[in-house]
Amino acid sequence: MLVKNVLIAYAYVATILFGSLVSDAIMELIIVYFATMGVIVDLAFEIMLDIGDVEGDKGPGIETLSTRFGMKTAAVVSVVLYGLIMVLDPFPFITMIDSRFYMCLFFLFLIIIPVVSYFSVSKSLMKDQSKGRIFRLKKRVFVTMRIGSIAYLLGVLL
Numbered sequence: 001m002l003v004k005n006v007l008i009a010y011a012y013v014a015t016i017l018f019g020s021l022v023s024d025a026i027m028e029l030i031i032v033y034f035a036t037m038g039v040i041v042d043l044a045f046e047i048m049l050d051i052g053d054v055e056g057d058k059g060p061g062i063e064t065l066s067t068r069f070g071m072k073t074a075a076v077v078s079v080v081l082y083g084l085i086m087v088l089d090p091f092p093f094i095t096m097i098d099s100r101f102y103m104c105l106f107f108l109f110l111i112i113i114p115v116v117s118y119f120s121v122s123k124s125l126m127k128d129q130s131k132g133r134i135f136r137l138k139k140r141v142f143v144t145m146r147i148g149s150i151a152y153l154l155g156v157l158l
Contacts, residue, residue, distance in 0.1 A: 002043075002047075002065065004046075004064075005043055005046040005047055005050070005064075005065075006039075006043060008042065008046050009038070009039045009040075009042035009043040009046060010039060012038055012039070012042040013034075013035040013038035013039055013042070016031065016034065016035045016038065017031065017032075017035050028098070029097055029098065030092070030097055030098035030100075030101075030152075030156075033088075033092070033097055033098075034152055036088075037085060037088050037089070037148075040081055040084055040085055040088070041081070041082070041085045041141075041145055041148075042145075043081055044077075044078045044079075044081030044082045044085070045078075045138075045141050045142075045145070047064075047065055047066075047074050047077055047078040047081070048074075048075070048078045048125060048134060048137065048138070048141070049134065049138060050064040050065060050066045050067075050074060051066045051071045051074050051075060051078070051129050051134050052131045052134030052135055052138070053066075054066040054067055054071055055131070065077060071129040072129065074129075075125050075126055075129050076126075078122075078125060079122040079125055079126055082118045082119075082121060082122045083118075083122065085118055085148075086115045086118050086119060089111050089114060089115050089118075089148060089151075090108060090111050090112065090115060092107070092155075093107060093108045093111070098156075100155055100156055101152075101155050104155060106154070106155070106158060107151060107152075107154070107155035110147075110150070110151035110154060110155070111148065111151045111152075111155075113147055113151070114144045114145070114147050114148035114151065117140065117141075117143075117144040117147070118141075118144060120140075121137050121140055121141055121144070124137060125137060
């Protein structure tokens, strides 16, 4: 049931993992951390998208979290995963996962933007799981994921 979602989520971060290995054959902790967050957020994203496709999936009998347990349950799972990202995103600021992020106020300022956006998306998703809402949220989450990636990139570079 979640195999498709997990495979898509992994495909999203496979280039990060393999790119890191190709560049210097060393897998830094921050890369593993970032890739893990990528899998979590993309899994949440894919589950959310399945909510919007529930009518189309029911016809041919495609089993997703939404078709098997309902759209509300799928929304809750997606929100829990987004909640995990809201905690993990700023975590390098307070831990020594990588010294470039530790107590870096610039990184904290940047990473709060996607955290607030994921909170807003989660709140909106719990209120309404209609197809129209899902596809509006899709655009927001897509942009939010990019902003989070840019925050980490700038945290490494600056």
